[in-house]
Amino acid sequence: MKVISTEKSQVLASRIAGALNTDIVDVKFSRFPDGELYLSAGALDDETVIIGSVTDNDALVQLLLLIDACDTSKNHLVLPYMGYARQDKRFHDGEPISARAIARLFKEGIEDCITVNIHEPDVLKYFGVPTRNISLAKDVGAYIKSMDLEDPLILAPDDGALAFAEDVASVGGWDCDHLEKTRISGVEVKMAPKKLCAASRSVVIVDDIISTGSTIATAAGMLYKQGATEVCAACVHGVLIGGAYVHLKASGIREIFCSDTIERGCSRISAASCIASAIKN
Template sequence: MKVISTEKSQVLATRVAHALKTTIVDVNYSRFPDGEHYLRAGELDDEMIIVGSVVDNDALVQLLLLIDACDSSKNRLVVPYMAYARQDKRFHPGEPISIRAVAHVFSHGVSDITTINIHDKEVLKYFSVPAKDISVARDLGAYIKTMDLDKPLILSPDDGALAFAEQVASVGGWDVDHLEKTRLSGVEVKMAPKQLCARGRSVIIVDDIISTGGTIATATGMLYNQGADEVYAACVHGVLTGGAYARLMASGIRDVISSDTIERACSKISAADRIAHALTTH
């Protein structure tokens, strides 16, 4: 068994290989003049662990090519971040259910699939091979514990993410709540913890994904106005599109914490051990 990865998941894949006490396969990536992807892998095993976050369409194509290059029914696929997972419904005639289309193509040439904190586990039904989702919520909690904050308040940006926030908070037995929006007028909205007070506290806003960071940036300013001492942002998948990191820091966020499912400078925790455990536990 060896580990192989797409171009943008090299660090995580190497950590997974280390956790599994195996080797990572070298892959050469290039493009033809017309933009088509080309890759050539080094020495392969009969059983390959293929690791690749779908962070963009190039990564998606690379992952499909890797699956075909490995060419074994024993391949096991790990997709730490699954783009298109939020496109799971059809709102208008003629729209695709995009995650279903992606799941169909990823289900060929692999024996099983592992994802990490996928946006909604219901989409796993679209894979035609066994698929499971694992969580690094407790790893986020473990990192927060090392920050040695005094009675931190863990907040989710809405009630839909409250279960995730509760998993994070369970590590330290911390208070947990979710932000509630109150519309004050046609243009003015107030956000505050639904039940608990932020005054004099270290607040960590946690979510599975931080994409544009707009909601968290707005909430941060309001939390400071409500007396919060400091505000942090933590997530599993740091998509951080459209200048999101700078937007968060400009809002007064003390630090942004993410995992290495998407490899960023703020990737302070690794999903590697969770992945290795999932692959070796039946």
């Protein structure tokens, strides 16, 4: 078995290969003058693990080309981050179910697929091959434990993320809650933990994805007003668009960290061990 990856997942893929004690395939990437993508893979094995986060449209096309290039091998696909997964239902007439459209692309050339904290697990039914979702909640919890925070409050940004936050909190036996929005007026909204008090506590807001970071930044300001001593933010997938990292730091958040499903400067957690274990099993 060998590991091979798209251009934007090469660090994570190298770590997975190390965890599996196997080789990683050298791939050359380039672009034709008209903008079309090209790649050429080195020597393959009879079984290959293909690693590719769908972070943008080019990454998606590159992943499809890589799967086709490995057509002489028995292939296992790992999607550390699946773009378009948040459009998992039709909100208005005429819209695509984007998550379904992307999932349906992965039915030729692969035996099975692993996703990591996919935004909506119900999307797995759209894949054309057996697919399972794994979670980095315990890994996020382990990193929080290493921060030596005194009795932190683990906080989900909404009730939809509460199950993930509870899994994170279980690592240290910490308190867990979720933010609740209360509309004060037509223009003013208050956010606070639903049940627990943030006063005199370290708070870690956790979610599967941080995209613009606007909700977390607003929440941080309100938590400080409520007496929180410090606020940190953690996620699995650090999308961090539109200057989100700086926006979060400017809101007073002490530390922002994510995993390497999307390779960022604040990727403090590696998904490699969790993915390698799933592959072995």
